[in-house]
Amino acid sequence: AQSVTQLDSQVPVFEEAPVELRCNYSSSVSVYLFWYVQYPNQGLQLLLKYLSGSTLVESINGFEAEFNKSQTSFHLRKPSVHISDTAEYFCAVSSNNFNKFYFGSGTKLNV
Amino acid sequence: DGGITQSPKYLFRKEGQNVTLSCEQNLNHDAMYWYRQDPGQGLRLIYYSQIVNDFQKGDIAEGYSVSREKKESFPLTVTSAQKNPTAFYLCASSTGLAGGIAGELFFGEGSRLTVL
Numbered sequence: 001a002q003s004v005t006q007l008d009s010q011v012p013v014f015e016e017a018p019v020e021l022r023c024n025y026s027s028s029v030s031v032y033l034f035w036y037v038q039y040p041n042q043g044l045q046l047l048l049k050y051l052s053g054s055t056l057v058e059s060i061n062g063f064e065a066e067f068n069k070s071q072t073s074f075h076l077r078k079p080s081v082h083i084s085d086t087a088e089y090f091c092a093v094s095s096n097n098f099n100k101f102y103f104g105s106g107t108k109l110n111v
Numbered sequence: 112d113g114g115i116t117q118s119p120k121y122l123f124r125k126e127g128q129n130v131t132l133s134c135e136q137n138l139n140h141d142a143m144y145w146y147r148q149d150p151g152q153g154l155r156l157i158y159y160s161q162i163v164n165d166f167q168k169g170d171i172a173e174g175y176s177v178s179r180e181k182k183e184s185f186p187l188t189v190t191s192a193q194k195n196p197t198a199f200y201l202c203a204s205s206t207g208l209a210g211g212i213a214g215e216l217f218f219g220e221g222s223r224l225t226v227l
Contacts, residue, residue, distance in 0.1 A: 009151060034215055043115075043201055043218030044154075090153060092216075100169075101144070101216055105153040 002027040004093050006104035013081055013111055021076040021107045023065075023091030033074040034092040034101075035065055044090060050074065061085075086111045113138045117202050117219035124196075124226050132187045132222045134202035141206065143185035144216065147171060148199040157200075160185055189224060197226045 005024045013019045025031065032051050036044040048059040055067040065076045074091060091104040115136045124130045136143065142161045146154040156169030160179040174193025179185055185204075189196045200222045206214035 004153075006153075036216075036218075041221070041223070043117075043203075043220045044216070045218070046215050049215055100156065100159065102156075103146075103154040105151060 002031070002093050002095065002102045004091050004102050004104035006091055006107050008107050009105065010108045010110060013109065015083055015111055016080045018079050019077065019081050019085075019109065021089050021091075021109065023074045023076065023104060025072050025074065025091070025093045027072075027093060027095065029095045032094045033065075033067060034094070035059075035063070035074070035076050036090045036092060036103075038088045038090065038106075047076070047089070081109070081111050083111050085109060115202055115204055115217055115219035117200075117222050120220065120222060122222060122224045124224065126226055127191045129191060130189050130196075130224065132189070132200055132202075132224070134185045134187065134219060135183055136185075136202075136204045136217075137183060138204055138217060139182070140204035140214075140217070141182070142204060143179070144203045144205075145169075145175070145177065145185070145187045146201045146203065148201055148221075154201065157187065196224055199223050 003026050034049045035047040037047045038044045048057045050057050050067045058064045063078045088106045088108045090106045092101050094101045118133045144159040145157040148154050155171050157175050158177040160166035163182050166179050176188045202219045203216040205216050
């Protein structure tokens with residue numbers, strides 16, 4: 001079975017400050033990891049993903065996440081946030097065995 | 112442009128009535144999904160389909176039904192058996208197991224159902 005834990009339900013941060021949104025997962029098989037962003041009353045949009053290769057992945061708008069297999073984590077970071085980053089962020093995990101996606105409970109980033 | 116269209120965006124229904132939410136995609140994706148979103152609970156999988164004329168229950172399928180008669184369409188019916196149907200419903204699609212890799216999910220804009 002797979003599960004995703006996002007410990008922080010809300011993260012307040014000042015504009016231009018750095019931020020880290022935490023994500024831990026549990027899985028007995030190889031996984032693929034994703035971060036999605038959701039603006040109010042909209043669907044989710046893919047922010048970045050880890051499938052294989054380099055453990056550090058980046059998005060086009062300055063976010064990055066690092067896959068840490070030993071700590072089963074995939075934390076999302078941004079060195080300097082903007083007001084437009086205010087949204088809810090979801091971590092998700094999937095495996096190629098079942099083609100199902102499991103989501104964390106989300107973290108609301110308030111800039 | 113390619114994408115996923117959900118309708119209606121907002122829906123009000125009386126308790127005890129069935130309601131069907133539409134989901135159409137023109138991305139030529141094999142797999143489609145329905146999720147339910149409640150505040151503070153993330154997304155929970157209702158049903159998913161990896162191929163036409165086949166679908167599987169997710170974690171919270173009770174009180175819901177689906178069909179997959181066409182590749183492009185995956186409607187969800189919220190029946191009167193669903194105890195607490197008021198929620199935000201999200202439809203998604205993916206390339207499925209193309210190349211042996213699970214492709215990411217593409218989401219619609221969602222449908223907000225309120226049962227009065």
